[in-house]
Amino acid sequence: MTDTDLTTNRTVFEEVQLGPVTLRNRTVKAATSEGRSPEGKVTDELIAFHRGFIDGGVGMTTLAYATVSKEGYSAPGQILMARENLPGLQEFTAAMHEGGGAVSAQLGHAGVVAHPRITGVQPIAPSKFKNPTSFTKAREMTHQDIKDVVRQFADAAELAAEAGFDAAELHFGHLYVVSSFFSPWINKRTDEYGGSIENRTRFALEIVDAVRDRVGSDIALIAKMSMDDGIKGSIWLDESVRTAELLDQQNKLDAIELTQGSSVYHQMYLFRGDIPVDDMAAQQKFPFNVGVRLLGKRILGDYPYYDMYMFESARQFVPKVKNTKLMLLGGINNHDHMQKGLDAGFDFVVMGRALLRQPDLVNRIEADRSTDGICIHCNKCMFTVYGKTHCVFEPQYARNA
Numbered sequence: 510m511t512d513t514d515l516t517t518n519r520t521v522f523e524e525v526q527l528g529p530v531t532l533r534n535r536t537v538k539a540a541t542s543e544g545r546s547p548e549g550k551v552t553d554e555l556i557a558f559h560r561g562f563i564d565g566g567v568g569m570t571t572l573a574y575a576t577v578s579k580e581g582y583s584a585p586g587q588i589l590m591a592r593e594n595l596p597g598l599q600e601f602t603a604a605m606h607e608g609g610g611a612v613s614a615q616l617g618h619a620g621v622v623a624h625p626r627i628t629g630v631q632p633i634a635p636s637k638f639k640n641p642t643s644f645t646k647a648r649e650m651t652h653q654d655i656k657d658v659v660r661q662f663a664d665a666a667e668l669a670a671e672a673g674f675d676a677a678e679l680h681f682g683h684l685y686v687v688s689s690f691f692s693p694w695i696n697k698r699t700d701e702y703g704g705s706i707e708n709r710t711r712f713a714l715e716i717v718d719a720v721r722d723r724v725g726s727d728i729a730l731i732a733k734m735s736m737d738d739g740i741k742g743s744i745w746l747d748e749s750v751r752t753a754e755l756l757d758q759q760n761k762l763d764a765i766e767l768t769q770g771s772s773v774y775h776q777m778y779l780f781r782g783d784i785p786v787d788d789m790a791a792q793q794k795f796p797f798n799v800g801v802r803l804l805g806k807r808i809l810g811d812y813p814y815y816d817m818y819m820f821e822s823a824r825q826f827v828p829k830v831k832n833t834k835l836m837l838l839g840g841i842n843n844h845d846h847m848q849k850g851l852d853a854g855f856d857f858v859v860m861g862r863a864l865l866r867q868p869d870l871v872n873r874i875e876a877d878r879s880t881d882g883i884c885i886h887c888n889k890c891m892f893t894v895y896g897k898t899h900c901v902f903e904p905q906y907a908r909n910a
């Protein structure tokens with residue numbers, strides 16, 4: 510037996526510790542940007558949306574995506590982690606706790622994915638960069654910009670702790686600002702934030718340091734980090750395993766959630782399954798919609814869906830990460846998938862689309878271990894993030910209040 514074949518005695522429906530928090534089971538609702546906060550604030554619809562997952566049995570739901578600053582939005586209708594939103598955030602966490610589940614806040618800055626149409630400012634990146642999907646041009650971050658973003662993450666995490674969140678999930682994936690530093694495709698810097706993978710991980714380590722200093726042991730800290738992104742010359746496992754090792758050696762995170770893909774290019778590498786070109790075109794005005802119809806498949810990339818599609822990559826991290834718990838994501842749809850992940854050394858299983866389709870899937874699985882999720886990975890939910898994120902087979906979730 511090798512390290513990567515290790516079998517644990519973990520089970521899905523048992524209590525589990527995540528930093529200072531005890532979760533009622535090992536399941537987590539993945540961040541799926543909700544589009545229910547038109548003014549950056551908590552709304553009744555946002556609370557109702559997440560109560561669906563809590564009432565449906567997940568151990569922890571994830572508020573997504575909460576931007577650490579006005580410049581960091583990745584889509585409209587997202588939460589802004591600003592002090593004036595504290596009462597709403599407190600109401601949100603109280604409602605989740607009342608339902609018996611825990612709640613995490615995904616904190617992010619979208620970097621090259623942030624669109625000036627939403628943020629009103631030019632996007633930022635480690636080096637000058639033109640986004641091949643949106644064609645926006647990012648400017649190179651100064652040392653002051655780097656310090657500012659580190660402080661914004663710390664401020665946002667402090668606010669999350671004050672608001673009663675059990676955990677903060679730091680977005681180190683999808684080529685948002687932190688993972689754009691990991692990527693040699695985007696990061697061409699020659700200072701201490703560029704070059705070696707140790708240098709390209711420095712910004713992430715500084716954020717974790719600043720956040721942990723600020724929140725102490727009040728809440729759990731998770732990093733959602735990219736293993737690879739399906740883009741030539743960008744992030745791949747040989748280096749991302751090293752990034753995870755560095756984060757693990759720093760020993761300030763409670764968990765690392767492993768993700769793939771990006772929101773910059775070949776977006777389907779993150780999702781896999783059907784390519785919603787028509788839905789993407791519908792977001793554009795003439796003549797861009799015609800361009801999208803012609804080139805959309807090439808931009809988004811074509812990657813077939815298969816169950817547990819991140820498993821083989823993610824298990825490479827198990828023997829390398831010693832102090833930090835690991836969360837497995839990607840195409841988890843039933844109890845066998847969950848148990849396979851736990852047996853391979855993961856501590857948590859995280860689900861996105863399966864729960865958008867069936868918010869009560871965890872309860873169904875607990876009642877009958879042979880239950881299969883019914884999401885068909887049509888990926889039409891992807892473009893509902895520009896309205897109210899929902900499964901198109903469940904339009905009532907776009908109206909909940």
Ligand SMILES: Cc1cc2nc3c(=O)[nH]c(=O)nc-3n(C[C@H](O)[C@H](O)[C@H](O)COP(=O)(O)O)c2cc1C
Pocket residue numbers: 539540541542543573574615680682683733768779780838839840841859860861862863890891892894898
């Ligand atoms: C509609 C939609 C919105 C998403 N929004 C986010 C987000 O805000 N932040 C994030 O890190 N990932 C986001 N994701 C990615 C998911 O968290 C998850 O990584 C991905 O869906 C793979 O998991 P799954 O196979 O269980 O769906 C989104 C996914 C979907 C389908």
